[in-house]
Amino acid sequence: MNYARFLNAVSKARVASPIRELTAIQQRGPPTLISLASGMPNTDMFPFTQASVTLPDDSQLHLDQKLIKRALQYSPSPGIPELVQWLKNLQVQLHNPPTCQLAPEQGQMDLCVTTGSQEALSKTFEMLVTPGDNVLMDQPTYPGTLAAVRPLGCNLLPVETDQLGMRPDALRDVLSRWKPEDCKNPQSDIPKVLYTIPNGGNPTGATMSLDRRQEIYEIARNYDLMILEDDPYYFLQFTRPRLPSFLSMDVDSRVLKFDSFSKILSSGMRVGYMTGPKPVISKIVLHIQSSTLHTSTLTQMILFLLLEKWGVDGFLQHCDRVSDFYQERRDHMIKSADRWLTGLAEWHPPSAGMFLWLKLLGIHDTHKLIMEKAMEKEVLFVPGNAFSVTPGEASPYVRAAFSQATPEQMDKGLERLARLLREERQLAES
Numbered sequence: 001m002n003y004a005r006f007l008n009a010v011s012k013a014r015v016a017s018p019i020r021e022l023t024a025i026q027q028r029g030p031p032t033l034i035s036l037a038s039g040m041p042n043t044d045m046f047p048f049t050q051a052s053v054t055l056p057d058d059s060q061l062h063l064d065q066k067l068i069k070r071a072l073q074y075s076p077s078p079g080i081p082e083l084v085q086w087l088k089n090l091q092v093q094l095h096n097p098p099t100c101q102l103a104p105e106q107g108q109m110d111l112c113v114t115t116g117s118q119e120a121l122s123k124t125f126e127m128l129v130t131p132g133d134n135v136l137m138d139q140p141t142y143p144g145t146l147a148a149v150r151p152l153g154c155n156l157l158p159v160e161t162d163q164l165g166m167r168p169d170a171l172r173d174v175l176s177r178w179k180p181e182d183c184k185n186p187q188s189d190i191p192k193v194l195y196t197i198p199n200g201g202n203p204t205g206a207t208m209s210l211d212r213r214q215e216i217y218e219i220a221r222n223y224d225l226m227i228l229e230d231d232p233y234y235f236l237q238f239t240r241p242r243l244p245s246f247l248s249m250d251v252d253s254r255v256l257k258f259d260s261f262s263k264i265l266s267s268g269m270r271v272g273y274m275t276g277p278k279p280v281i282s283k284i285v286l287h288i289q290s291s292t293l294h295t296s297t298l299t300q301m302i303l304f305l306l307l308e309k310w311g312v313d314g315f316l317q318h319c320d321r322v323s324d325f326y327q328e329r330r331d332h333m334i335k336s337a338d339r340w341l342t343g344l345a346e347w348h349p350p351s352a353g354m355f356l357w358l359k360l361l362g363i364h365d366t367h368k369l370i371m372e373k374a375m376e377k378e379v380l381f382v383p384g385n386a387f388s389v390t391p392g393e394a395s396p397y398v399r400a401a402f403s404q405a406t407p408e409q410m411d412k413g414l415e416r417l418a419r420l421l422r423e424e425r426q427l428a429e430s
């Protein structure tokens, strides 16, 4: 892969911060190393002497006086080494990426910790996108991504999805404006980036079938596309075995996978991790060096202590408990939808994630209905137009989340929606 084709001018101009490089050297150095180099503060002045976190089994993660000093200090931009290594081992065990066998400059698998996958996504678009670029994207998609990429002045090209995720025929149709060989012409405006959410899609709840993943990967090979695999719901797949990731089939090293602990351990800890070709991850790390410096060391340390205690098997057992919880909530929401919305709406039961994508029959655009009338009925959804790649596009859909509401609240909420839809029907017929 020629990664220079994908990096924009800003990213190419990024160079290593000498001070941050020193942090890495200092952290790797022997205990006998005397550093008069970095301007790190003196941890003896920090008013914290230890910290403990209690787990459901009443066991504790403890940061003693020595560990708390390290946890409260600056740390390397890619992430604290022990957490980075644990996550690399997890990715190899789960996805066995072909890229592990490559030489670093050829795109060997690398990984960095980010402050949520949101930081990884925003920095990645800022690394790959030049104003005027054409960027391929699931339609509909996650508003947080739209918020990150829209201001960059590129043309977002919506690729239609259905209950099985992005449609390869729709992708081919969008790409039919170009010839595959256009990717060799630096003057061509052929798309270089494809963004998709393969599991438990936000907002549709869709999970991409294996056939489609393989077909879309082949299209990406043919048109030399980087695939941004946004995958915060990977561990919330309800079926086993989990579907293979794009990372697991990435023989070219063209996949960037965005993972997150938000849906399985904590959203407030703000820890994600990004896996991809070393030349690309290195550029993201340079962006981290000149922005946040690194994700909170304390947060990373607490997370690592937990993962070290659990091991991969223990972590996956926890993920199974979490996905079982959301599967049960999904079942409750589908039962209530069947009870209240039959004949009023259409949907596909999701096989992952936390969202149900409801098409409200007879409604051209749900925005006004939800923001005004549903509020009067004291029920809230997200109107479908919030997820459209095309700004201002009308949508008959609403996104319903089954992550927080109790089964009783879900049932009451969908009953209120049904009452509203029946009132709308009567109004339209009168």
Ligand SMILES: Cc1ncc(COP(=O)(O)O)c(CNc2cc3ccccc3n(O)c2=O)c1O
Binding pocket: 115, 116, 117, 118, 119, 142, 144, 197, 202, 230, 231, 232, 259, 260, 261, 262, 267, 271, 272
């Ligand atoms: C597809 C996709 N990619 C990336 C992210 C970001 O995850 P993180 O940075 O690792 O935590 C998300 C998080 N999605 C949401 C977040 C959220 C936060 C407050 C309130 C509402 C929220 N709603 O509604 C969301 O969908 C996502 O769905």
